[in-house]
Amino acid sequence: MRYLPLSDADRGEMLARIGVDNIDALFADVPKDKLLTKPLDLPRHKSELEVERHLGRLAARNVPASSVPFFVGAGAYKHHVPASVDHLIQRSEFLTSYTPYQPEIAQGTLQYLFEFQTQVARLTGMDVANASMYDGSTGTGEAVLMAHRVTKRRKAVLSGGLHPHYADVVRTLSRMANDEVVSLAPDVRAKEDIFAAIDDATSCVVVQSPDVFGNLRDLRPIAEKAHAHGALLIAVFTEVMSLGLVTPPGEMGADIVVGEGQSIGNGLNFGGPYVGLFATRQQFVRQMPGRLCGETVDAEGRRGFVLTLSTREQHIRRDKATSNICTNSGLCCLAFTIHMTLLGEAGLTRLARVNHANAVKLADALDALPGVSVQTAGFFNEFTVKLPKAAAGVVEALAAKGVLAGVPVSRLLPGAGLDDLLLVASTEVNTDEDRAALVAGLKEML
Numbered sequence: 361m362r363y364l365p366l367s368d369a370d371r372g373e374m375l376a377r378i379g380v381d382n383i384d385a386l387f388a389d390v391p392k393d394k395l396l397t398k399p400l401d402l403p404r405h406k407s408e409l410e411v412e413r414h415l416g417r418l419a420a421r422n423v424p425a426s427s428v429p430f431f432v433g434a435g436a437y438k439h440h441v442p443a444s445v446d447h448l449i450q451r452s453e454f455l456t457s458y459t460p461y462q463p464e465i466a467q468g469t470l471q472y473l474f475e476f477q478t479q480v481a482r483l484t485g486m487d488v489a490n491a492s493m494y495d496g497s498t499g500t501g502e503a504v505l506m507a508h509r510v511t512k513r514r515k516a517v518l519s520g521g522l523h524p525h526y527a528d529v530v531r532t533l534s535r536m537a538n539d540e541v542v543s544l545a546p547d548v549r550a551k552e553d554i555f556a557a558i559d560d561a562t563s564c565v566v567v568q569s570p571d572v573f574g575n576l577r578d579l580r581p582i583a584e585k586a587h588a589h590g591a592l593l594i595a596v597f598t599e600v601m602s603l604g605l606v607t608p609p610g611e612m613g614a615d616i617v618v619g620e621g622q623s624i625g626n627g628l629n630f631g632g633p634y635v636g637l638f639a640t641r642q643q644f645v646r647q648m649p650g651r652l653c654g655e656t657v658d659a660e661g662r663r664g665f666v667l668t669l670s671t672r673e674q675h676i677r678r679d680k681a682t683s684n685i686c687t688n689s690g691l692c693c694l695a696f697t698i699h700m701t702l703l704g705e706a707g708l709t710r711l712a713r714v715n716h717a718n719a720v721k722l723a724d725a726l727d728a729l730p731g732v733s734v735q736t737a738g739f740f741n742e743f744t745v746k747l748p749k750a751a752a753g754v755v756e757a758l759a760a761k762g763v764l765a766g767v768p769v770s771r772l773l774p775g776a777g778l779d780d781l782l783l784v785a786s787t788e789v790n791t792d793e794d795r796a797a798l799v800a801g802l803k804e805m806l
Contacts, residue, residue, distance in 0.1 A: 389536070423764065425628055429794035431722075433742045433785025434572065434767040435496070435523055435598040436631065437623045440789055445625050445698045449691055457690070460653075463666045469690070470665035473653040476697045483603045484595075484617040485610025486639035490650040492688040493636030496620030500566065500596055501529040502649045502683055503618045503638065507564035507592045508539065509647045509682070515540040516564050517557045517591075520547030521571030523598055524772045530566070546776055548735055548744060550575035555585050562589055564616075568596040569609070572772065573783070574739040576606060583613025592616060600624055600637065601787070602740040604712030616640045625699030626692050635692035645669070649683030711788060715741040718795075719786040725799045726784070731806055735781065742785040744769070748806055751782040758801045765798055 366374075371383075380386065387395060406414070425438045432438070449455065453468060460466030460473075473491045480489035493499035504516045516534065518527050518541060527543060534541045540561075544552050550571065558565055565586045569577035583593040595609035597619035609617045622634040640648050646669070654668030703711060719741040727734045731748035747754060751768035758765045769781035786795065 422630075423759070425764070426789075429763045429790070429797045431766045431784045431786060431790070431794075431798060432764050433599070434772060434783050435525065435620065436628055436634075437599055437601070437741075437785060437787055438628060438789050439601065439623050439787050441625060441627055441695075441699065442702055444702065445695050448698055449695050454691065454694055460667065463664070467665055470653050470667070472694050472697055473651070473688070473690070474655060474665050475701075476693045477653060479697060479700050480621075480637050480639055483600070483608065484614075484637070484639040485608030486614070486617050487610075487642040488645050488648070488652070489637065489639035490648055490652050490688070492621070492690075492693040493618075493638050493650055494689060495622075495632065495634040495636045496596070496598055496618065497523070497526045497529045497636075499618040499620075499636035499638050500526045500594070501533045503594045503596075503616045504530050504539075504564055504566065505533065505537075506616060506640075506644070506647050506649060506682065507594060510592060510644055511563045511590060513561060513563035513591075514538075515542065515561050516566060517554065517562055518543045519554055519565070519567040519571070520544035520552050521550060521573060521575060521577070522566055522568045522596060523572040526568070526596060526598075546773055546778065547571070547575075548573050548778070548781065549737070550577060554582060558585050558589050558591060560589050562586070562591040564592045564594050566594045566596060568598070569606075570597065570599060570602055570740045570742060572598070573769075573781075574736040574743040576738045576740060579609060579612035579614060583615075587613070594618065599740060599742065601708075601712055601715055604708035605716060606740065610639070615644065621693070621696050624703075625695035625697070633689060633692055635689040635696055647682055651688055712740075714788045715786075718788065718790050719743065721792075722784065722786040722790070722795045722798070725795060726802065729799065729803055729806065732802065741787055742783060745782050745784055747780050747782055747802075750779045752779065754802070754805050755782070757805055758798075761801055763797050763801045765801070 430438050457469050460469045463470060477489040477491060481487065493502060508514055516530060518530060531541050542557050544554060544557060565582060567577060567579060567582055569579060571577060579593065579595055586593045592615040593613060594616045595614035600619060600621045601623045617639045619637050620634055621637045626634060638650065651667060652669040654666055656664050656666055658664045719739060723734045723743055726732050726745050733746045734743055735746050736743035752770055755765050755768055766782045766784040769778040769783060
């Protein structure tokens with residue numbers, strides 16, 4: 361029996377109060393081709409034991425990332441997470457804690473958020489960071505909205521090297537607000553003329569480095585061009601581990617830095633939950649979305665922590681809010697902070713160097729294969745290779761042989777004519793044997 365507590369009269373009264381004739385009117389903003397015309401093809405109710413067995417059979421079809429040679433990246437990366445990270449975040453005071461509305465009983469939560477913000481600001485080379493976002497893609501969308509508020513303009517320019525999923529989020533938010541988005545064509549070799557797209561109506565320029573194809577970008581000239589037109593530069597990353605080795609975006613003139621922090625402290629987890637990192641200049645702090653934890657002293661002069669800024673619509677009037685993001689990714693950013701604390705600055709740098717060295721080894725080996733060519737001139741731990749046949753079929757064939765070779769670009773950019781390109785990531789978890797298995801598998805396939 362379905363639990364449906366509302367009567368037809370209840371529903372009619374609610375619709376009348378809202379001012380619509382029927383429930384379908386509530387979904388007017390959803391594209392017609394995205395609406396279901398019939399119920400999902402799912403089985404009806406089953407017993408608990410039957411459900412357990414069915415879900416067990418489905419789970420058995422998955423290939424755990426740690427069980428085979430794994431070179432998948434494209435925004436989510438396989439890194440080693442020390443056992444101590446998971447052990448500590450499962451302590452009850454962390455695992456079950458909720459939003460720190462009352463600072464006098466949430467000092468531990470507020471302190472680790474403060475430490476997290478400090479780490480993110482140091483990594484990105486920025487003045488201030490918030491207490492995290494949902495993930496890198498939604499954080500990018502929020503950064504564009506923030507730039508609009510700062511500049512009082514409504515036009516965003518998106519680099520062709522921005523991750524397509526991130527670009528889709530920006531376009532979705534912009535479409536709902538009637539903002540203008542200029543999306544440049546996919547840029548495999550980072551040769552785009554982004555300067556030509558920047559004018560006096562531009563609010564912000566969004567550039568990713570390393571970009572979705574693996575290219576490391578020099579943001580300095582782009583920042584200069586953007587600033588000359590009164591626009592902001594939003595620097596994006598999907599691989600936070602790269603910040604242990606490359607020049608921080610803040611040192612290259614970025615005004616807002618945003619990206620995905622999953623690589624530090626958080627496993628792949630079948631796609632989430634992840635943790636979005638968001639940092640900016642001090643002068644823009646009051647336009648930053650989400651929460652900001654600050655340090656203070658109590659009446660007796662002892663160190664303490666508070667929510668310094670919390671400009672969400674749950675706290676203030678909706679028309680004054682900088683974001684309607686519901687919360688920060690508390691447990692995920694705690695995992696990030698614990699892992700970063702265990703590594704320290706020197707440890708992060710060494711780990712980043714191992715990532716880069718492993719990727720260079722793999723790129724050299726793949727580039728030596730007949731018909732295979734590396735397309736990325738300068739990269740961190742991920743790069744693009746061109747194959748003599750469609751990459752999607754090669755990936756499927758290698759997966760059947762127990763090697764997860766990477767992500768076909770056609771999966772991220774269907775219909776873009778890039779079917780022969782493959783994104784390959786090699787992190788510290790890959791061994792010489794793993795790389796040899798991929799090279800041997802590709803040689804056989806091609």
